[in-house]
Amino acid sequence: MRLLEFFRLARRRTSSAETAKQRLQVLVALDRSGGVGPDFLPLLQRELLDVIRKYVEVDPGRVKIDFERGPDCSILEVNVELPTQNLARRLAV
Amino acid sequence: MPKVIVVTSGKGGVGKTTTAAALATGLAMRGHRTVVIDFDVGLRNLDLIMGVERRVVFDFINVINDGIRLHQALIKDKRVEGLYILPTSQTRDKDALTREGVERVIEELKQEFEYIICDSPAGIEKGAYMALYFADEAVVVTNPEVSSVRDSDRILGIINSRSKRAEEGLEPVRQHLLLTRYDWDRVQRGDMLKLEDVVEILAIPVLGVIPNDPAVLQCSNLGIPVVLEPKSPAGEAYKDAVARLLGQDLPLRFVQPPRRGLVDWLLRRSA
Numbered sequence: 001m002r003l004l005e006f007f008r009l010a011r012r013r014t015s016s017a018e019t020a021k022q023r024l025q026v027l028v029a030l031d032r033s034g035g036v037g038p039d040f041l042p043l044l045q046r047e048l049l050d051v052i053r054k055y056v057e058v059d060p061g062r063v064k065i066d067f068e069r070g071p072d073c074s075i076l077e078v079n080v081e082l083p084t085q086n087l088a089r090r091l092a093v
Numbered sequence: 094m095p096k097v098i099v100v101t102s103g104k105g106g107v108g109k110t111t112t113a114a115a116l117a118t119g120l121a122m123r124g125h126r127t128v129v130i131d132f133d134v135g136l137r138n139l140d141l142i143m144g145v146e147r148r149v150v151f152d153f154i155n156v157i158n159d160g161i162r163l164h165q166a167l168i169k170d171k172r173v174e175g176l177y178i179l180p181t182s183q184t185r186d187k188d189a190l191t192r193e194g195v196e197r198v199i200e201e202l203k204q205e206f207e208y209i210i211c212d213s214p215a216g217i218e219k220g221a222y223m224a225l226y227f228a229d230e231a232v233v234v235t236n237p238e239v240s241s242v243r244d245s246d247r248i249l250g251i252i253n254s255r256s257k258r259a260e261e262g263l264e265p266v267r268q269h270l271l272l273t274r275y276d277w278d279r280v281q282r283g284d285m286l287k288l289e290d291v292v293e294i295l296a297i298p299v300l301g302v303i304p305n306d307p308a309v310l311q312c313s314n315l316g317i318p319v320v321l322e323p324k325s326p327a328g329e330a331y332k333d334a335v336a337r338l339l340g341q342d343l344p345l346r347f348v349q350p351p352r353r354g355l356v357d358w359l360l361r362r363s364a
Contacts, residue, residue, distance in 0.1 A: 023316065
């Protein structure tokens with residue numbers, strides 16, 4: 001009996017349906033919570049850029065924003081490529 | 094010359110997104126730079142089928158309306174070189190799609206990609222219309238079932254009259270039939286429309302016949318395009334369809350009863 005259960009559990013752990021359920025739980029929770037979605041990201045990006053531009057000249061095309069959703073937390077990663085020359089000049093002052 | 098291909102059907106649930114994901118992945122596997130765009134605004138699902146749902150940051154709608162650059166919204170597939178996904182918005186609705194906006198994005202994609210696959214929503218409303226408007230070719234996904242065949246005929250009519258090519262009097266959109274969920278046993282029993290029946294009614298060339306295959310559901314559970322599943326009949330059939338899309342002349346597979354081995358035969362007898 002126990003052996004059977006063990007096999008059943010082992011099978012379930014690898015089944016594609018279980019993976020599907022986990023993927024959906026993460027997604028649906030985020031969809032329902034509404035505000036946590038990345039809908040504010042365009043505005044956030046624009047404002048971040050404005051702040052950075054006060055100090056350094058940056059090319060808007062050189063900004064990379066990544067957003068990775070996880071079950072417990074999400075990670076927002078903002079990468080701004082700064083032109084070396086400008087930065088060096090600023091730092092020297 | 095880059096090609097815009099719409100995957101459409103009229104009816105929902107026939108396998109449009111599965112097909113768009115499989116064809117795009119198959120084209121990229123053959124070395125063609127390919128992007129697949131989700132036109133189902135508000136009900137995005139292509140990201141889920143492609144397994145990139147956790148990596149969506151910006152989307153098609155942000156590029157059209159919010160001044161986000163295209164390269165920020167494109168998601169690079171980690172499995173196949175040269176494959177990109179352009180997801181749609183989950184919160185906006187289809188009115189966010191403007192013809193000018195869609196045209197601008199497609200023109201920009203043409204600079205970088207050989208194939209632009211447009212995954213159409215079901216229905217014949219704005220989203221579906223926008224997905225087919227700029228198409229050079231159309232893959233009409235059809236199930237061997239009365240309502241699906243009727244809806245496919247309706248969508249073919251719309252492609253012939255309302256696409257950009259039709260409106261501008263250019264060479265018509267090349268149309269292909271892709272028959273999905275084909276079940277030879279049921280066809281043989283006379284319970285399902287035959288390929289020949291569907292072809293006779295719709296009168297367009299066949300791009301492929303995809304057999305009913307449990308691997309399709311397993312792959313969607315896992316977020317893997319079915320062409321990446323080795324040895325799956327549906328995956329193989331999609332690879333054949335990709336080859337035909339590229340101009341190869343291949344015989345149709347999976348339209349006849351599979352040859353059964355001795356073990357199969359014995360198992361069936363004892364069952």
